[in-house]
Amino acid sequence: MKLTLKVWRQNGPSDKGGFEKYKIEANEHMSFLEMLDVLNEQLISERKEPVSFEHDCREGICGTCSLVINGRPHGLLTGTTTCQLHMRFFKDGDTIVIEPFRSRAFPVIKDLVVDRSPLDRIVQSGGYISVNTGNAQDGNAIPVSKEISSKAFDAAACIGCGACVAACPNGAAMLFTSAKVSHLGLLPQGKIESDRRTMRMVAQMDKEGFGSCSNIGACEVECPKEIKMTNIARMNRYYYKATLGSDK
Amino acid sequence: MTLNGKIPPGPLATKWTEYRSKMDLVAPNNKRRIEVIVVGTGLAGASAASSLAEMGYKVKAFTYHDSPRRAHSIAAQGGINAAKNYPNDGDSVYRLFYDTIKGGDYRSREANVHRLSEVSSDIIDQSVAQGVPFAREYGGLLDNRSFGGVQVSRTFYARGQTGQQLLIGAYGSLSRQISLGNVEMYNRHEMLDLVLVEGKARGIITRNLLTGELERFSGHAVVLATGGYGNVFYLSTNAMYSNVSAGWRAAKRGALMANPCFVQIHPTCIPVSGDYQSKLTLMSESLRNDGRVWVPKNHEDAVSIREKKRSPLDIKEEDRDYFLERRYPAFGNLVPRDVASRAGKTACDEGNGVSPTGLAVYLDFASAIARYGKSRAVSEGIKDPDKSTIIQLGEKVIEEKYGNLFEMYEKITGENPYKLPMKIYPAIHYTMGGLWVDYNLESNVPGLFVLGEANFSDHGANRLGASALMQGLADGYFVIPYTIGQFLANDIRTPVFKTDTPEFDKVEQEVKDRLDKLMKIQGNQSVESFHRRLGKIMWEYVGMSRNGEGLQIAIKEIKKLREEFYKDLFIPGKVNEYNYELEKATKVADFMELAELMAHDALNREESCGGHFREEFRSPEGEAMRNDKDFAYVAAWEWSEDGMHKMHKEELKFENIELKTRSYK
Numbered sequence: 001m002k003l004t005l006k007v008w009r010q011n012g013p014s015d016k017g018g019f020e021k022y023k024i025e026a027n028e029h030m031s032f033l034e035m036l037d038v039l040n041e042q043l044i045s046e047r048k049e050p051v052s053f054e055h056d057c058r059e060g061i062c063g064t065c066s067l068v069i070n071g072r073p074h075g076l077l078t079g080t081t082t083c084q085l086h087m088r089f090f091k092d093g094d095t096i097v098i099e100p101f102r103s104r105a106f107p108v109i110k111d112l113v114v115d116r117s118p119l120d121r122i123v124q125s126g127g128y129i130s131v132n133t134g135n136a137q138d139g140n141a142i143p144v145s146k147e148i149s150s151k152a153f154d155a156a157a158c159i160g161c162g163a164c165v166a167a168c169p170n171g172a173a174m175l176f177t178s179a180k181v182s183h184l185g186l187l188p189q190g191k192i193e194s195d196r197r198t199m200r201m202v203a204q205m206d207k208e209g210f211g212s213c214s215n216i217g218a219c220e221v222e223c224p225k226e227i228k229m230t231n232i233a234r235m236n237r238y239y240y241k242a243t244l245g246s247d248k
Numbered sequence: 249m250t251l252n253g254k255i256p257p258g259p260l261a262t263k264w265t266e267y268r269s270k271m272d273l274v275a276p277n278n279k280r281r282i283e284v285i286v287v288g289t290g291l292a293g294a295s296a297a298s299s300l301a302e303m304g305y306k307v308k309a310f311t312y313h314d315s316p317r318r319a320h321s322i323a324a325q326g327g328i329n330a331a332k333n334y335p336n337d338g339d340s341v342y343r344l345f346y347d348t349i350k351g352g353d354y355r356s357r358e359a360n361v362h363r364l365s366e367v368s369s370d371i372i373d374q375s376v377a378q379g380v381p382f383a384r385e386y387g388g389l390l391d392n393r394s395f396g397g398v399q400v401s402r403t404f405y406a407r408g409q410t411g412q413q414l415l416i417g418a419y420g421s422l423s424r425q426i427s428l429g430n431v432e433m434y435n436r437h438e439m440l441d442l443v444l445v446e447g448k449a450r451g452i453i454t455r456n457l458l459t460g461e462l463e464r465f466s467g468h469a470v471v472l473a474t475g476g477y478g479n480v481f482y483l484s485t486n487a488m489y490s491n492v493s494a495g496w497r498a499a500k501r502g503a504l505m506a507n508p509c510f511v512q513i514h515p516t517c518i519p520v521s522g523d524y525q526s527k528l529t530l531m532s533e534s535l536r537n538d539g540r541v542w543v544p545k546n547h548e549d550a551v552s553i554r555e556k557k558r559s560p561l562d563i564k565e566e567d568r569d570y571f572l573e574r575r576y577p578a579f580g581n582l583v584p585r586d587v588a589s590r591a592g593k594t595a596c597d598e599g600n601g602v603s604p605t606g607l608a609v610y611l612d613f614a615s616a617i618a619r620y621g622k623s624r625a626v627s628e629g630i631k632d633p634d635k636s637t638i639i640q641l642g643e644k645v646i647e648e649k650y651g652n653l654f655e656m657y658e659k660i661t662g663e664n665p666y667k668l669p670m671k672i673y674p675a676i677h678y679t680m681g682g683l684w685v686d687y688n689l690e691s692n693v694p695g696l697f698v699l700g701e702a703n704f705s706d707h708g709a710n711r712l713g714a715s716a717l718m719q720g721l722a723d724g725y726f727v728i729p730y731t732i733g734q735f736l737a738n739d740i741r742t743p744v745f746k747t748d749t750p751e752f753d754k755v756e757q758e759v760k761d762r763l764d765k766l767m768k769i770q771g772n773q774s775v776e777s778f779h780r781r782l783g784k785i786m787w788e789y790v791g792m793s794r795n796g797e798g799l800q801i802a803i804k805e806i807k808k809l810r811e812e813f814y815k816d817l818f819i820p821g822k823v824n825e826y827n828y829e830l831e832k833a834t835k836v837a838d839f840m841e842l843a844e845l846m847a848h849d850a851l852n853r854e855e856s857c858g859g860h861f862r863e864e865f866r867s868p869e870g871e872a873m874r875n876d877k878d879f880a881y882v883a884a885w886e887w888s889e890d891g892m893h894k895m896h897k898e899e900l901k902f903e904n905i906e907l908k909t910r911s912y913k
Contacts, residue, residue: 031526034524034526037776041776041777045774050829052828056313056488058487059527061322061409062320063315064314064318080659086660113826116315119315120315120317123419124423124427125427128378128424129377129420130424131377133298133299133421133725135377136370136373137373139369139382139390140390142376143384144384146384146385150381156379156416160317184379
């Protein structure tokens, strides 16, 4: 298949950046990133600078890959990361527009690579259970219902890619943060410090320059791990409880 | 050099406990003054960094990723073993130890493996306490499943994303220590060399991947948890960035590389589909709990499937060869990985492979779907269910168990595995070889510790499924926090190391020269094209099946390719900027040297054991033939630029287990 790519090129954070057009020959068995590999090999053979983009596991779990493809984070398929998107979903002659994950809190580093370290700092502010190595009791000492465990897992499936932020017109990181708050807050092991965790993570989220949630729902649609917005509702409940609840 | 494994005396069962009780300790007030460098933030690195920081050491942790959570441990699917015996099926510390030694084809150290199996239960407890959402039964207790090479259910799992969940647990602990100021975290920093001061590992040189700047870091000890080298084959299930460079740089500073030819080939991966392919995707071993592996019995059937004239559903039951069940009735589809991989390759070599390339076998869930469907119908009180109801119910059970894997398969291949059997083929997955370490996980370079896949210690010539996560976390949470004290206890009066010293100057200059040399070549071929060619040589001659002649050819070809690399490589961009091509070039340069050493090691080892299969050494039935008389040793190699690599032997002594021919029949 013959494709035209419009790719965002930006040489560093302070560069203005713009789209470059490339013609490329691909086939339908390739993954989207393999198609970009072909583009880069082509550029290198012309002694030009390849397009910088991030990727690693190429099986949808490490959260390194990103890209806004034709206006949608991780492309047109739901529940799919860019690395799992295959070219059979495109047609011969298509023009594909490729941009970085844009958001105020994610400055562009180069081309399609952005800085997502604010997400790490949100986790550092409280996205864990405070247990030292060696402190643990037997794994079966506290039973956890299958339902709760499964709900916690659904939230814990987040890969920290930042698609929710890129999808949100407000540039909010509510889906990301609420997934962590829910994962840990649902489990008996994590309930104990839930109040503190929720308040600290929300505060850090604001400090990093992320926007607020106004229930648009683009995050849920674009999340490659199909994390639900009900997590945001849960985080809000936890937050009210932690700040205004009758125990306070 | 004599290699001293430093295995403590005493009976196997109490060695570790006794050793730990009498070990040198570093007092809390002294820990605060001691700095430890940890490179890599996967399961081993993150668990080590957080545990050491909790104990009071000052830790500097490094990853080349943008976040510690991206490490490749995250991709592990199936599960983690532990000798909990929750299912009451006769498991014990000894049995896990025995299975691991046997599974490794008697090429690992008894004492290390026993310790691993002793601490395995603590890992589960620790992870549950961190909030890892393991699979549970309706009663709220932890669920288990079976993996290859064992006859008990000791594998704990979190759907098909166990590695992800365990890593997020360890990453959480690491994040907590970062927020407390106990760990200084350096993202996007790649280790490019090791600095020795008076023969001890005291620092590293890194490249800041955003700016290209070389930076120096010192510590009282250096811990490498930098993963395996499967990407030397170009195509593997490893992540794209996974590489050997940190370990290889240590090897070039004197650390020994042990058993580099021991590579694990995983039987169930999605087959190669074309030349553009960048990586292979694993389908978890857990699928072999329910999937049956087969090829058509008749060559004509296989050919017509390859030509897409027939579908697997057209092949009658009696015309199918369930070759694992036929050849290995006792373990059936759950034989260890090396055995399953070779059997699959044999079936394809005999001309009965499916898929257009002929390099694939089926993994079929139809009988499991029918079985589960029937039992679900009973539990839902459906009387005399028809076939389609059974299939519908059965598919639901399979979806609950393996939903994400089936989805992943469909995304990649475009085929629905609920309706058509999966097509699978073996692929490079894990490397058992790695830097040589003693019982303390310390290499022959004092102060250099190596954890997880990066070391050689626990899996012998073949790793059992769900044991990589176990080893990474055992090393990081429960071994290194103790054993590092044996080295650091001598350093409590040693002040923090300065980095403006001749030792650091020299190594940094060497790194700079190496990068400049690569940048200056300005030839015509991309890094990728060299890597691909290296992979082809390795897969052809140092892959699933090896022979003396082929290995000699490999050594020559690799040398030739390396010469060409240094003459005709082209790296665009500049050295002092974000330059992914340069990053790749340093990795491939190191792979090319390691590749040669792997071939040497495979050539030296004139026996077949575990993942290392030498065609000259097999029984008339085609099974691997081990040679315990001459090869029950660890081959630890010293790299030499002139190709005359020197081997140091560590004899393996089996005092508790009788060496037997491994049989899964």
